[in-house]
Amino acid sequence: MTSTLTISALTKTFDGAKALSDVSLHVAAGERVALLGHNGAGKSTLMKIILGLIAADAGSVSVCGAAPGSAQARAAVAYLPENAAFHPALTGLEQISHYLRLRGESAGKAMEFLDRVGLGHAAKRRIGTYSKGMRQRVGLAQTLIGAPKLLVLDEPTSGLDPVSRRDFYSLLDGLAADGAAILLSSHALTEVEARTDRLLILSGGRMVAQGTLADLRREAALPVVMNLTARNGYTSDLMAALPAAIQFAEGLRISCRQQDKLATLAQIAVLESKIADIDVMPPSLEDIYSHFSRRDGQ
Amino acid sequence: MIDRILATAITEAHIARRNRWVAIAVALMVVFSLVLAAAGSAATGALGADRLSVTVASLTSLSVYLVPLVALLMSFDAVAGEVERGTLPLLLTYPVARWELLLGKLVAHLAILALAILAGYGAAALAAIVTDPRAVAGLAALWRLTWTSVLLGATFLCVGYALSSLARRPSGAAGLAIGVWLGLVVLYDLGLLAAIVADNGGVFSTRVFLFALLANPADAFRLFNLAASDATAAAAGVGGAAASIPLWQSLASMLAWPVAALVLAAAAFRRVVP
Numbered sequence: 001m002t003s004t005l006t007i008s009a010l011t012k013t014f015d016g017a018k019a020l021s022d023v024s025l026h027v028a029a030g031e032r033v034a035l036l037g038h039n040g041a042g043k044s045t046l047m048k049i050i051l052g053l054i055a056a057d058a059g060s061v062s063v064c065g066a067a068p069g070s071a072q073a074r075a076a077v078a079y080l081p082e083n084a085a086f087h088p089a090l091t092g093l094e095q096i097s098h099y100l101r102l103r104g105e106s107a108g109k110a111m112e113f114l115d116r117v118g119l120g121h122a123a124k125r126r127i128g129t130y131s132k133g134m135r136q137r138v139g140l141a142q143t144l145i146g147a148p149k150l151l152v153l154d155e156p157t158s159g160l161d162p163v164s165r166r167d168f169y170s171l172l173d174g175l176a177a178d179g180a181a182i183l184l185s186s187h188a189l190t191e192v193e194a195r196t197d198r199l200l201i202l203s204g205g206r207m208v209a210q211g212t213l214a215d216l217r218r219e220a221a222l223p224v225v226m227n228l229t230a231r232n233g234y235t236s237d238l239m240a241a242l243p244a245a246i247q248f249a250e251g252l253r254i255s256c257r258q259q260d261k262l263a264t265l266a267q268i269a270v271l272e273s274k275i276a277d278i279d280v281m282p283p284s285l286e287d288i289y290s291h292f293s294r295r296d297g298q
Numbered sequence: 299m300i301d302r303i304l305a306t307a308i309t310e311a312h313i314a315r316r317n318r319w320v321a322i323a324v325a326l327m328v329v330f331s332l333v334l335a336a337a338g339s340a341a342t343g344a345l346g347a348d349r350l351s352v353t354v355a356s357l358t359s360l361s362v363y364l365v366p367l368v369a370l371l372m373s374f375d376a377v378a379g380e381v382e383r384g385t386l387p388l389l390l391t392y393p394v395a396r397w398e399l400l401l402g403k404l405v406a407h408l409a410i411l412a413l414a415i416l417a418g419y420g421a422a423a424l425a426a427i428v429t430d431p432r433a434v435a436g437l438a439a440l441w442r443l444t445w446t447s448v449l450l451g452a453t454f455l456c457v458g459y460a461l462s463s464l465a466r467r468p469s470g471a472a473g474l475a476i477g478v479w480l481g482l483v484v485l486y487d488l489g490l491l492a493a494i495v496a497d498n499g500g501v502f503s504t505r506v507f508l509f510a511l512l513a514n515p516a517d518a519f520r521l522f523n524l525a526a527s528d529a530t531a532a533a534a535g536v537g538g539a540a541a542s543i544p545l546w547q548s549l550a551s552m553l554a555w556p557v558a559a560l561v562l563a564a565a566a567f568r569r570v571v572p
Contacts, residue, residue, distance in 0.1 A: 101305030
């Protein structure tokens with residue numbers, strides 16, 4: 001697959017503070033990539049450099065084979081800013097018509113785009129009367145104009161309810177299937193888990209992890225946690241039999257490495273008669289995300 | 299290119315209509331023009347000039363204050379407002395050049411201003427012609443006043459865009475706009491007057507003064523309209539200064555200013571980092 005977006009060794013400094021250091025990444029056509037990081041990790045700065053809104057200090061960026069911000073790149077890239085804002089006096093229809101005209105398309109198609117994001121019913125109302133989620137959808141509608149080759153979406157699902165969020169991701173699936181490269185940012189791994197092909201984690205301006213969720217899970221090698229509930233009176237017996245366990249609320253908790261999981265379970269199975277229940281908990285998405293985003297910087 | 303400029307112009311026209319700028323500008327110009335037409339008619343009987351020519355002289359003095367004010371009020375928010383609302387970054391990722399955005403705004407705002415000017419002057423002309431059939435003789439002067447007012451408006455719209463880009467906040471831009479209006483339209487002339495009095499016929503009065511008049515778009519506008527029409531000059535009582543400057547010089551100043559202001563605005567807008 002050809003790379004739609006290629007970034008290498010990108011560095012950006014604001015007033016002496018490093019916003020991005022030595023960041024490299026690529027996004028291929030048809031690929032959905034999630035960019036994760038805390039507030040201030042450098043996500044928005046990275047996106048603004050990709051869009052050509054601000055210049056990098058060092059490193060190179062290629063957007064569809066052109067320089068970021070060049071006419072060729074801008075014609076191929078769509079952007080959804082964080083907290084998309086529009087003039088409150090315009091109606092949704094007028095705003096989308098405006099964006100269509102700027103991309104050289106017929107303004108007559110505006111209604112079609114609003115319908116695609118479920119805003120057809122509010123098309124003739126002023127954006128000033130819209131809710132945050134509705135404004136976000138106006139923002140989303142304008143990213144669909146002109147079949148962009150690269151979509152840069154800054155926290156696209158913030159302000160959307162769970163149903164709209166699912167609709168949003170199915171919209172993205174369709175775009176990716178048509179060959180668009182998608183780079184979207186988010187605070188939370190749980191929001192993007194199943195709907196993206198690859199994850200990038202930025203922390204303190206550095207790229208601390210890249211890969212599929214399975215890759216990251218393996219690389220993080222976080223312990224598996226098991227919670228045991230003892231039958232009445234057997235707590236101390238279990239404690240004696242399982243020296244690694246710690247007493248926790250109503251029961252016991254054991255942490256073990258991924259590769260020791262089966263051996264530990266075998267050890268527990270022997271004690272079956274003394275155990276009322278067991279829960280095995282793999283590391284959560286939040287645990288994995290925290291593992292990477294705290295390793296550096298914080 | 300034309301499509302993108304028109305796209306911006308259409309959207310700006312929608313916004314101006316919703317924000318009542320069209321209604322406000324037209325109402326202001328019509329009311330003030332009619333008041334002047336009515337007030338001017340009282341004293342003309344003995345002067346010998348037709349009623350419209352006298353009204354044009356009054357309108358010239360009015361427009362030199364009102365047109366720049368309305369233009370600055372319409373334009374001060376153009377860039378700073380986009381920055382504050384957070385709409386600028388998205389707009390700048392579209393395949394549209396910054397100067398195209400400015401030109402689109404200018405087309406819309408200038409069309410509204412021209413509409414207001416036409417409505418105001420038209421109302422005054424109608425009032426003059428209805429009461430004095432000789433007034434048709436003044437139509438040429440009124441037409442000259444109309445297109446020069448549009449040029450003056452274009453200059454101050456572009457000055458407004460430049461201030462809006464420099465200030466980056468609407469409140470700051472509004473303050474700058476009022477300051478520039480006061481400075482160029484009101485205080486500038488007072489300053490020149492003070493300088494002439496102090497200079498007492500020296501180098502300033504003989505050489506610098508006329509150049510200083512031409513350098514100010516509002517003064518160039520006044521000079522051109524007064525010099526072009528003897529009747530209005532006589533009525534306005536400032537024929538002296540107007541007569542000593544050739545017509546082409548004030549015309550050149552008026553034509554050069556909108557272009558210079560647009561270049562200035564584009565340069566200032568280019569420096570805005572979203």
